[in-house]
Amino acid sequence: MVNKITVEAVNKLLEESPQRKFMESVDVAINLKHLDMSQPKNRVDEEIILPHGLGKDLKIAVFAKGEVGLQAKEAGATYVFTEEDINDLKEDKARSRAIANECDFFIAEVQYMPLIGKSLGVVLGPRGKMPIPLQPGKNVADVINSSRSSVRIRSKDKLTFHVAVGRKDMPVEKLADNIETVITRLEHSLEKGSQNIKSIYLTTTMGKSVKVM
Secondary structure, three states, X not given: OOOHHHHHHHHHHHHHOOOOOOOOEEEEEEEEOOOOOOOHHHOXXXXXXXXXXXXXXXXXXXXXXXXXXXXXXXXXXXXXXXXXXXXXXXXXXXXXXXXXXXXXXXXXXHHHXXXXXXXXXXXXXXXXXXXXXXXXXXXXXXHHHHHOOEEEEEOOOOOEEEEEEEEOOOOHHHHHHHHHHHHHHHHHXXXXXXXXXXEEEEEEOOOOEEEOO
């Protein structure tokens, strides 16, 4: 059962957000407290599968070869890169940055992880987009499909950060469910749970903010 307060906050946000010429995303803005963010142990870095996805198609790149690469293409991967492509991207900084910005998630066969870290880590790392390792025997299509519903909450060394939880055209109940999933996971990741949360707001891309807690 979705929390009534969350549903009311989503309704208020949507009612107070004017119509735009594009579909705005709905974000959760998180403000923490009583944490020393210079200490890595206090930083939030959690990948969360949203029960209702983000309401849009995400772009996913896969580093793989042979049969796994073919399966990735069939599963709808935006890009499939081989070892040779990784070396090419290392030399083409502009293209590697463009792809890092364009794609929402990256997946890589485990044997490529060291090479990716050495060649593309400087581009992917700061964006929080280092690839999800694809373990031997794991179905790449399953990983791609779960990634389409995933978001990552990542604070780095900041007390304030945000994460997308859907779009304005999604049903209110589904947006509220996604929001509560993020908040619950956040509370579990913090040393003192909800006591480390100063406030949480909902926002749209260009709209107002509405407080949830």
